[in-house]
Amino acid sequence: MDFSGRVGGGRRGGGGGGHRNVDEFGRERRDRPHQRKPYDRPARGGHRGGHGGRGGAHAGMGPVGPIDEAQEIESRLSSLIVKVGDKNTPTLQNNLEALSVVLEKDCVKHELTVMRTFRQCVLELPWKVTVYSTLAGLLNAKNSETGEKVVALMHAVLRGSLAKGDWGSVKVLMRFFALLVSTNSIAASTLIGMLDTFLAPLAGGSAKVSASNNCYVFIVLSTLLWAGRSLKEHAPAELEQRLELAAKYVQAQAEINQGNTLSTVFHDTPPKGSNTLAHLLDVVRAVAGNDWKVDAIYAPFELFASEFAQAKQHELPALELPTELAATAFYTPSEFLQLVPSPSDQAVRKYVLQDFIADTLTQLEGNRKDCGKCLMQIHNLCNEDVCSVMTAVQHPEDVDPESTLVFEYMMAEVLFSFLLQLPEGLYREMYYTSLAIELRKAEPVILANVFETMVESIVARVQFIDVECLNRLSNWLAVYISNFGFQWDWTKWESAASEPVDSPKHRFVQETLLKLIRLSYLDRVRAMLPDSYSALVPAKAPAHNFKFTVQAMDERTREVSVAVGRCLKSKGSVEQALAILQEHYSKWADIDDDRRQSLAREMLVEHVLLLGSKTFSHMLNAIEKFMPALQKFGDSPEAKLQIARVTEDFWLGNPQFFAITIDKLVNYRVIDPATVIAMLFDDGHVGSWSKFQYWEILHNTVKKVNMRVVQLQGRLEAAVTAANAMADDDTPAETQPAESVEHVEATLAQMVQEQRDVVVSTARHFARLLSSGSGASGELDRAWLHGRFKEFLRTYRIQVMENASTLESSVFTAEASGDVRQAFEDVRKLSAA
Numbered sequence: 001m002d003f004s005g006r007v008g009g010g011r012r013g014g015g016g017g018g019h020r021n022v023d024e025f026g027r028e029r030r031d032r033p034h035q036r037k038p039y040d041r042p043a044r045g046g047h048r049g050g051h052g053g054r055g056g057a058h059a060g061m062g063p064v065g066p067i068d069e070a071q072e073i074e075s076r077l078s079s080l081i082v083k084v085g086d087k088n089t090p091t092l093q094n095n096l097e098a099l100s101v102v103l104e105k106d107c108v109k110h111e112l113t114v115m116r117t118f119r120q121c122v123l124e125l126p127w128k129v130t131v132y133s134t135l136a137g138l139l140n141a142k143n144s145e146t147g148e149k150v151v152a153l154m155h156a157v158l159r160g161s162l163a164k165g166d167w168g169s170v171k172v173l174m175r176f177f178a179l180l181v182s183t184n185s186i187a188a189s190t191l192i193g194m195l196d197t198f199l200a201p202l203a204g205g206s207a208k209v210s211a212s213n214n215c216y217v218f219i220v221l222s223t224l225l226w227a228g229r230s231l232k233e234h235a236p237a238e239l240e241q242r243l244e245l246a247a248k249y250v251q252a253q254a255e256i257n258q259g260n261t262l263s264t265v266f267h268d269t270p271p272k273g274s275n276t277l278a279h280l281l282d283v284v285r286a287v288a289g290n291d292w293k294v295d296a297i298y299a300p301f302e303l304f305a306s307e308f309a310q311a312k313q314h315e316l317p318a319l320e321l322p323t324e325l326a327a328t329a330f331y332t333p334s335e336f337l338q339l340v341p342s343p344s345d346q347a348v349r350k351y352v353l354q355d356f357i358a359d360t361l362t363q364l365e366g367n368r369k370d371c372g373k374c375l376m377q378i379h380n381l382c383n384e385d386v387c388s389v390m391t392a393v394q395h396p397e398d399v400d401p402e403s404t405l406v407f408e409y410m411m412a413e414v415l416f417s418f419l420l421q422l423p424e425g426l427y428r429e430m431y432y433t434s435l436a437i438e439l440r441k442a443e444p445v446i447l448a449n450v451f452e453t454m455v456e457s458i459v460a461r462v463q464f465i466d467v468e469c470l471n472r473l474s475n476w477l478a479v480y481i482s483n484f485g486f487q488w489d490w491t492k493w494e495s496a497a498s499e500p501v502d503s504p505k506h507r508f509v510q511e512t513l514l515k516l517i518r519l520s521y522l523d524r525v526r527a528m529l530p531d532s533y534s535a536l537v538p539a540k541a542p543a544h545n546f547k548f549t550v551q552a553m554d555e556r557t558r559e560v561s562v563a564v565g566r567c568l569k570s571k572g573s574v575e576q577a578l579a580i581l582q583e584h585y586s587k588w589a590d591i592d593d594d595r596r597q598s599l600a601r602e603m604l605v606e607h608v609l610l611l612g613s614k615t616f617s618h619m620l621n622a623i624e625k626f627m628p629a630l631q632k633f634g635d636s637p638e639a640k641l642q643i644a645r646v647t648e649d650f651w652l653g654n655p656q657f658f659a660i661t662i663d664k665l666v667n668y669r670v671i672d673p674a675t676v677i678a679m680l681f682d683d684g685h686v687g688s689w690s691k692f693q694y695w696e697i698l699h700n701t702v703k704k705v706n707m708r709v710v711q712l713q714g715r716l717e718a719a720v721t722a723a724n725a726m727a728d729d730d731t732p733a734e735t736q737p738a739e740s741v742e743h744v745e746a747t748l749a750q751m752v753q754e755q756r757d758v759v760v761s762t763a764r765h766f767a768r769l770l771s772s773g774s775g776a777s778g779e780l781d782r783a784w785l786h787g788r789f790k791e792f793l794r795t796y797r798i799q800v801m802e803n804a805s806t807l808e809s810s811v812f813t814a815e816a817s818g819d820v821r822q823a824f825e826d827v828r829k830l831s832a833a
Helices: 067-083 094-106 112-123 126-142 146-164 168-181 188-202 213-235 237-256 275-291 299-310 346-362 368-377 407-419 429-442 446-459 467-482 489-497 503-520 520-526 531-537 555-569 574-586 593-611 615-626 627-633 639-649 655-666 674-681 692-728 741-770 779-795 797-802 805-808 818-829
Strands: none
Touching: 067 094, 067 112, 112 146, 112 168, 112 503, 126 146, 126 168, 126 299, 126 346, 126 467, 146 168, 146 275, 146 555, 168 188, 168 213, 168 299, 188 213, 188 237, 188 346, 213 237, 213 275, 237 275, 237 346, 237 489, 275 346, 275 627, 346 368, 346 407, 368 429, 407 429, 407 467, 429 446, 446 467, 467 503, 467 692, 467 779, 489 503, 489 531, 503 520, 503 818, 520 555, 555 574, 555 593, 574 593, 574 627, 574 639, 593 615, 593 627, 615 655, 639 655, 639 674, 655 674, 655 741, 674 692, 674 741, 692 741, 692 779, 741 779, 741 797, 741 818, 779 797, 779 818, 797 805, 797 818, 805 818
């Protein structure tokens, strides 16, 4: 199974109107091609590969045929722009000066190449922002027309990023414009105007705390961190006013989120909700107290003050904030988890470097290999003695993170912060896993120890971690270990075997081992474990639990089972199987029709599952072949529930096949999502809420419903477009579109109702179990259930809020327990637009 895959889906309505490209949670998907280069490195032989893919047709090859002089020049220009400032060397000043001369000379003939490369470098090499802002300033100082083109281009990219809600690019570009003030390319008043656009919703000082305003204030504070020094010199009063306005909002946000744990990874401290803005404000104030000096990264623009003094400043048109984005389309600032000790007096430098690491991880999400390479280059531009680099010292074991900033630890902390980010991660979990794998391949020994230290630090606080984050860490660790020969120091967690089965540490270790078995096989996993782990792994390999064995049946049941089994094994038809069931059970005069139907249903389901138990393909073929018979037997909610329960019992020893089979039964409409939810929240599962398998099935089911809603919205949009086109073209009435609007609308309405029923039903089950004394077997069991309840609310908060009135009147009433009602109120705050 794909532990982290999101299969699609999205929110109904909302947002920008019409059909939008969203994921199953209603968030806008990023329009970013995967596996493309972040920029074009020159291919071997000095020739430049094309955009995307693996660098173009000539990547990694010598010259293939003649290349004209213009293409050769463009290749060299691109290479110079990309490579400048890769390292903080004494020649950087001369390199920038020389490059600006070359670009100013050749920009007329090769403007498209220069501008395109410059744009990509600013966006996708964010840690080199001081270099590229300096280069832009030098170009402007030498030729104001060229400088104006660069500034206008980047401003146009900023406007486009704003319109799309690409907040990662917006943040990077605003940092670039902040430094353009230092190069005298734009006036301080121009930057103040740009900041005021983001602060406009806060006008009056009593702005509503919302996802959009959180995002805007985060961008403003991130920009002030780099613009403060210039603004203090040229517009000190305006700087103080903007900082004070942002600080008032941060204080209001902190007060409202006090006690809200929906976005808190660890709960071992008094819950403060998301404190990211408050931390960033502290960093900005610390920088302000140091005369706005940011010294973590080399700033070459300070060397060209005399040249910049004579440069022309350029005016820019006003920015416009997007008006039709849903709350989930805004960037949620994420705190950087501190997983290893670090010097307290280096907090500003640590934040700056981790911010660059986070931006690189975000901007290069489309290509994990290049992202990994770029991450390992960031420290090259640091000022001297800012941080230690374990990969660059002879004895890395002597590096002490408590006395100096260690780059590898900071990088790993950012990666795990993104992996565990709440209320949801920016990208698929597998991105962070594959990125960690690429990093470790580059530095096999050092980063293996770093990642192990990170995991150990988290597991040491495992009793305080959010349930969903624990699930993500288990998924990450299993895939990570499986890529390196299944090697891990399991002796450190031997105590987990003696802890209660529903304790966080026991459950985390056991679930990780179960995932490793999925990725390999039982004997291999068992061979790498100490003997004390025997209680944490299954006694036998995953297998089915066929009910109708010879020893477990009476004579007449055996006759039916043997007859049905022979029919299926000999590739008998659906009609033949049904005839056998009818023939045998009609002879049982001591039971009524309902009982007879129930026994026949159970017999058929067991044998169909047995027929398909060999592989996933066998299972799909078996279900598909006997789908008419299964659908016939599932003619009522009770019948569907029986099919689901028989499936669970059959795959009791193989959770992976259980999840896959349930998924396929829903696909083929043998059972419906309501059936799955009723099965999962059965009272028979009380005491087992800590098992991950049930919640994997729940998420798969809800995501599938959301996906169908979005697919139908797309079909409706296509049908409406086709119908309008036919009307405009005066198409004859007898010519009908491929799909009628009325039919799609009816299907969509039915699917939306099913989505509503799924959300309300799931919330009702959670509330019922959490509010009753018999809904859990103890405090630990209830804690797991409550953690999954919070996960459900925040993951599907769009759908929850769409049905808020129904939930408020029928689920989260006075009869519900206090913590259940509080979680609902917390998700209201989290969902504010």
